Every structure is written in C-alpha cells, then in structure tokens.
Amino acid sequence: MATQPTRRIDRKARMQLPPVHARSRDPQERVHDFKEILVLHSREQAMAEASRCLHCRNAPCQTACPLHNDIPRALQYLAAGDVARAAAVYRETGPLSEVCGRVCPRRFCQAACTLGKTGTAIDTRRLEAFVATTARLEEGVPLPEIAPATGRRVAVVGAGPAGLAVAETLTRKGHAVAVFEQHPTPGGLMTYGIPRFKLDLDIVQAKLRWLEKLGVTFRCSTTVGQDITFDTLQAQFDAIFLGVGTQEHYRPGLPGEDLAGIIEATEFLCRANLPADLLPAVWRAPLQVGPRVHILGGGNTAIDCVRTALRLSAVDEVRCYYRRSEAEMPCCHEEYEHALEEGAGFQWLASPSEFLGDDKGRVRAVVYQKMELCELDASGRCRPVPIPGEDFIVETDAVVLALGYRPDAAFTQHIDGLKTERWGAIIVDDLETGRTSVPGLFAAGDVVRGADLLAPALANAIHVAETIDAYLRGT
Numbered sequence: 114m115a116t117q118p119t120r121r122i123d124r125k126a127r128m129q130l131p132p133v134h135a136r137s138r139d140p141q142e143r144v145h146d147f148k149e150i151l152v153l154h155s156r157e158q159a160m161a162e163a164s165r166c167l168h169c170r171n172a173p174c175q176t177a178c179p180l181h182n183d184i185p186r187a188l189q190y191l192a193a194g195d196v197a198r199a200a201a202v203y204r205e206t207g208p209l210s211e212v213c214g215r216v217c218p219r220r221f222c223q224a225a226c227t228l229g230k231t232g233t234a235i236d237t238r239r240l241e242a243f244v245a246t247t248a249r250l251e252e253g254v255p256l257p258e259i260a261p262a263t264g265r266r267v268a269v270v271g272a273g274p275a276g277l278a279v280a281e282t283l284t285r286k287g288h289a290v291a292v293f294e295q296h297p298t299p300g301g302l303m304t305y306g307i308p309r310f311k312l313d314l315d316i317v318q319a320k321l322r323w324l325e326k327l328g329v330t331f332r333c334s335t336t337v338g339q340d341i342t343f344d345t346l347q348a349q350f351d352a353i354f355l356g357v358g359t360q361e362h363y364r365p366g367l368p369g370e371d372l373a374g375i376i377e378a379t380e381f382l383c384r385a386n387l388p389a390d391l392l393p394a395v396w397r398a399p400l401q402v403g404p405r406v407h408i409l410g411g412g413n414t415a416i417d418c419v420r421t422a423l424r425l426s427a428v429d430e431v432r433c434y435y436r437r438s439e440a441e442m443p444c445c446h447e448e449y450e451h452a453l454e455e456g457a458g459f460q461w462l463a464s465p466s467e468f469l470g471d472d473k474g475r476v477r478a479v480v481y482q483k484m485e486l487c488e489l490d491a492s493g494r495c496r497p498v499p500i501p502g503e504d505f506i507v508e509t510d511a512v513v514l515a516l517g518y519r520p521d522a523a524f525t526q527h528i529d530g531l532k533t534e535r536w537g538a539i540i541v542d543d544l545e546t547g548r549t550s551v552p553g554l555f556a557a558g559d560v561v562r563g564a565d566l567l568a569p570a571l572a573n574a575i576h577v578a579e580t581i582d583a584y585l586r587g588t
C-alpha cells in the first residue's frame with residue numbers, strides 16, 4: 114500500500130483556488146460520432162483541481178462513495194503529481210476505477226464534497242478517470258500478488274461488473290475462477306448497454322485482458338441453463354456466483370407492440386454502439402431506423418437511447434415520451450442536460466396506448482394518451498392518470514422501448530430450491546453475504562438489488578466475494 118502523504122494544509126487558501134473541471138466535447142461536434150464526450154483534464158489541470166481538496170477530517174466524499182475510495186489520499190498524491198500512487202489508492206477499493214470515474218453519477222462522492230456547499234465541488238469523478246486512464250496508458254496496471262492456490266474452483270455466471278469483481282477478488286485469494294458469459298465478450302452492461310460516448314470500449318477491453326493475465330478464465334457465448342446446465346456447474350465447482358443482472362425488459366403490453374421497427378432498448382443500444390463481431394448472431398443485421406425515432410421512458414436508459422439515436426446518420430428527429438413531467442424523470446440530470454444540448458426533444462405527460470402499423474407490418478405512428486399528475490404513489494412521485502378523451506397520434510419510423518428492466522425469471526426458475534422475489538430478484542440472506550437459499554450458491558449486483566448503478570453493484574459483489582472465500586476455506 115502507498116504511504117500516507119502529509120495532510121497539513123491551509124484550508125482557507127485552498128478555498129480560494131479556482132475550480133478546473135473537465136469539460137465535455139462541443140455538442141454540435143460530438144453528436145456526429147460515438148467517441149467519448151468527456152475531455153480528460155491535462156496533468157496540470159488535474160493537479161490544480163486536486164490541490165483544492167480540503168482533506169476534511171470526516172471525508173464525506175469517501176463515505177458517499179459506494180466503494181469508500183480514499184479520495185482525499187488519492188487527491189493528495191495527484192496534487193503532488195504522483196499519478197501512479199493516486200491510481201494505486203483507487204485500486205485498493207475500486208476494481209473498475211477507470212469506468213466509475215466516467216459513469217458514476219454526481220450524487221455519490223462529488224455531491225458530498227464540502228466545497229460544493231458554498232462553491233464548486235471538486236471534480237472527483239473526472240479526476241478518478243484521469244488518474245486511472247493516465248496510469249494505465251503510461252505505466253500499465255501492475256498485477257497484484259496472488260495468494261497460493263487453494264485448489265478450490267468457482268464458477269461465476271455473468272461477466273458484468275458484479276461477476277468481474279467477484280472473479281478478481283477470488284482469483285487474488287488463490288481460487289481458480291471460470292466466468293461464464295452468454296454474450297460473445299465479457300463486460301455485461303459496460304459492453305452491452307452503456308453507450309460508447311459515455312465509456313470507450315477500449316477501457317473495458319483493457320480491463321478484461323488484465324483479468325485474463327491475472328488468471329481469470331472466460332467462457333463466452335455460453336448461456337448457463339442452455340449451453341451448460343446448472344447441475345453441471347454444481348458438479349464441477351465448489352461454489353457458484355450469480356451476477357446475471359436484470360436481462361428482461363418491461364413491455365407496455367399494448368396493441369401493435371410486435372410491429373417491426375419497435376425495438377427494446379438493449380438491442381437498440383448494442384446494435385447502434387457495437388461492431389458486428391461483438392454482437393450475438395441474432396443482432397448482426399444492420400439497424401433499420403427511419404428519420405423519426407420515438408423513445409419511450411424517462412430513466413437513464415431512455416436518455417442513452419435518445420443520445421444514441423441522435424448519433425445515427427439516418428435519423429433527423431428524436432423525441433422522448435414520458436408519462437410524468439420533467440421534474441419526475443428518474444434519469445441523471447447531467448445526462449438529460451447533455452441530451453438537450455445534443456438536440457433531443459421531450460414530450461411530458463404522454464403515455465403510449467397503441468402502436469399503428471402499415472400494410473407491411475412496420476410501425477408508422479403511436480397513439481399517445483395525455484396524462485395528468487395526481488397524488489403521490491408508492492415511489493414518492495406523483496401518479497400519472499389519463500385525461501379521458503385527450504389522446505393524439507404522432508407519426509414515427511421507429512420506437513425504442515426503454516421502460517426498465519427486471520431479472521430473467523426463466524433463468525432463476527431452472528435452479529432447484531432458489532428463492533426469488535415476485536418480481537424476479539434473487540433473495541439472499543443478507544446483501545453483505547449474498548448467500549442464496551441454495552448451499553454454495555451466492556448472488557450480488559442487479560439480479561439481487563434490481564436495476565441500479567454500477568458502483569453499488571460492485572460494492573455489493575466485493576462483500577459477497579469475501580463470504581465466498583470464507584465458505585471455500587470452511588471458516
């Protein structure tokens with residue numbers, strides 16, 4: 114572990130330092146390509162921004178980070194120009210530092226920064242991205258020490274952030290880990306969800322190569338439950354971890370929703386953002402979208418679909434339809450702002466009631482029902498109710514369904530004795546241990562917590578890996 118740098122600082126002087134935040138590429142330029150919109154700090158800018166850290170005694174940024182990264186210590190090294198040591202601090206707790214620095218929302222570490230109470234919070238997320246990327250590109254990421262082999266074998270099902278975190282932690286502890294992934298390449302939603310303009314594919318692939326060097330084995334294009342049975346895994350491995358995420362889309366269940374041109378968010382994002390060789394065979398045909406695209410939903414996935422559609426050369430107009438008002442949108446505000454800058458249109462208080470097609474069976478229009486907001490519902494938001502007789506038809510060439518995700522019940526039902534919630538999540542005795550109702554079977558990430566964010570899924574998985582280690586050692 115790196116040595117603790119000195120923390121004697123002049124807080125008053127630091128509060129006067131001007132903020133140096135990373136910027137985003139110009140909207141007019143970036144909307145024509147799929148390259149990352151984040152422009153990383155230069156080294157000088159990063160050092161200047163890190164120098165603003167007040168090193169608060171209670172480190173609210175560290176508390177607010179789901180992984181509890183020691184941000185003040187990393188920033189102290191960065192302020193002194195020691196990027197390698199700063200990167201090592203992030204790596205102590207964060208296995209996907211380069212990714213988190215790009216995709217974490219502001220509401221964790223950055224919103225907790227003391228400087229933000231009276232002025233501008235430190236750009237903690239983008240400094241983490243700068244540190245992790247610069248360290249990797251300049252010096253590579255060193256392989257950690259691996260404990261002597263225990264002779265124990267672990268199967269990890271699902272190569273998303275949760276599965277990768279468990280694979281890394283257990284490999285370092287000397288267990289032999291094989292990761293089974295249904296898609297052609299690992300990464301989970303980091304590869305098959307989050308668009309490239311938020312997270313460059315090279316970053317995910319560099320991490321995957323590093324994990325292979327560490328000793329993790331990947332068995333891709335292998336669907337557990339189809340290509341290999343769960344019983345076979347149980348017979349071959351000493352413990353199994355399920356990090357299968359939430360694979361199933363919520364569907365509106367409306368007339369006409371099977372028309373051609375109506376596509377689920379994940380398929381749309383993958384086909385638009387990924388090269389064909391990384392796609393499952395069924396998604397390799399070129400994406401057919403006309404000039405007008407409707408996106409249904411108001412969460413982060415809907416915004417990612419909006420911004421992806423805007424980047425497609427065949428598309429002229431993108432409109433997002435949401436059944437509540439702007440204030441209730443659950444998406445991250447920063448990304449909503451980015452979508453507006455890039456030219457997206459939004460229609461509030463409109464819910465689809467029917468999809469209309471042409472004689473070739475392709476969607477041509479959507480019937481929307483006007484809504485109004487009534488009393489608060491169980492989620493604490495105003496409940497939208499239809500205004501009778503107030504509907505309208507809007508022509509379109511494609512519709513993307515981004516109405517949320519839930520775990521795939523077809524997968525979990527195949528596992529004898531596995532208890533799940535009614536909505537499909539795997540029940541565990543405790544989030545920290547991840548023990549399921551089946552002995553030797555553990556779970557974490559979105560399949561337990563529901564569709565959420567990357568850092569909490571990681572934090573959950575790291576805790577569960579510790580329990581699996583204890584289980585394998587019989588302690």
Ligand SMILES: Cc1cc2nc3c(=O)[nH]c(=O)nc-3n(C[C@H](O)[C@H](O)[C@H](O)COP(=O)(O)OP(=O)(O)OC[C@H]3O[C@@H](n4cnc5c(N)ncnc54)[C@H](O)[C@@H]3O)c2cc1C
Pocket residue numbers: 216217218270271272273274275276293294295296299300301302303306307308311335336337338356357358359360382413414417524557558559560564565566567568570
């Ligand atoms: C479009 C989109 C954008 C997002 N953007 C952000 C963001 O900006 N910031 C953020 O913090 N979070 C974001 N998230 C959420 C974040 O990606 C997830 O919370 C996180 O990936 C969950 O990790 P996980 O490992 O639990 O599941 P996943 O990432 O879903 O990984 C599960 C893996 O299991 C595999 N799998 C499933 N069933 C099987 C099977 N039977 N056999 C083999 N493999 C199987 C899947 O193919 C997948 O690779 C986004 C999510 C989506 C959908």
